[in-house]
Amino acid sequence: MDAALVLVALADAWVHVDPGQRAAMSCALLAALALTVRRRLPLTTFVLTLPTALVSDAVVAPTVALYTLASLSRRRVLPACCALAYAITDFLPWPWSSMETDDLARTSGLVHLGYTLAAAAAPVFLGRLVQARRELSLRLAEISEAREHERLLTAQSVLATERAQLAREMHDVVSHQVSLIAVQAGALQVGGPDAETRQAAAAIRRLSVQTLDELRHMVGVLRASGSRPTELTPQPSLADLQRLVDGSGLDAKLDPDLPADLPPTVQRAVYRTVQEALTNARKHAPGASAAIRIQRTHDTVRTTVTNTAPTRPALPLPSAHHGLAGLRQRAALLGGTLSAGPTEDGGYRLSLDLPLDHEG
Incomplete structure (x- = not known):
């Protein structure tokens, strides 16, 4: 061209x-x-x-x-x-x-001036139209990506809920019944009337213990629902935060001094909070930057995610409005609190406070 x-x-x-x-x-x-x-x-x-x-x-x-x-x-x-x-x-x-300065020249000059103004305005209008079309295409691409990301998060949430329900059923019902079988078989192995009965009871007890071990492993896998529906990966921790920040698509900075030796449940809660905050900043504050800070006191961990004001208007995107509600429920289960709201400079701040000595 x-x-x-x-x-x-x-x-x-x-x-x-x-x-x-x-x-x-x-x-x-x-x-x-x-x-x-x-x-x-x-x-x-x-x-x-x-x-x-x-x-x-x-x-x-x-x-x-x-x-x-x-x-x-x-x-x-x-x-x-x-x-x-x-x-x-x-x-x-x-x-x-x-x-020329005569009347006829001035009249023709005005006509010429109008023509030149129109000729100069045409490429400017066309250029602005092309720029608007380019920006609209970028916005549409961002909307499609945001919708796809939201669909993925929804699928992950549904899958995690189903796995958690199945894990509870297996733990509360199946494991309990198999444990009873193992106990009864052990009793029969000790007090059986003959050697053949005691041998059969020992086999039943051995198989029951093996079944319990397999059930515990399956329950652990189901509870550790991964990031994709087809994968069984461990739950995220603070070690995965930097990768999350790098892949967020935002100008985000993570506090490098992360606290160590936090309970796994607290680490997962912190990770999910940062993930939701970055997702919301990307959807509702295009062009904004974000800062993530995680502080540990004697018995509390505070996570703060603050984004600046958007540099361009955000387009309305479909949302189920369950993200913050889910974070509050998670924080409440761990004995903590979640607060969120706008800042004075037009940005947004999300804070999570979790105790380290909570037993749940």
């Missing part, structure tokens, strides 16, 4: 510039070659193409440069000022001493 635009600009210079006019031809060639860096240096490219509009009728290079500047610049005033400068430059004759 860039090579094609350079060729079109050179063709425009060849048609509208007399080869005998060295100054005009030099400006036209410089403007055409400047288009090769229009994406990296849009303002510099426009400045280099502006003299072409003054000394010649070649307008392809400055028009393309103005469009590129408008499509890449985040500021609205700069493209408008550049468009006005282009219109004035294209309107003024060269040399300036050839400007």
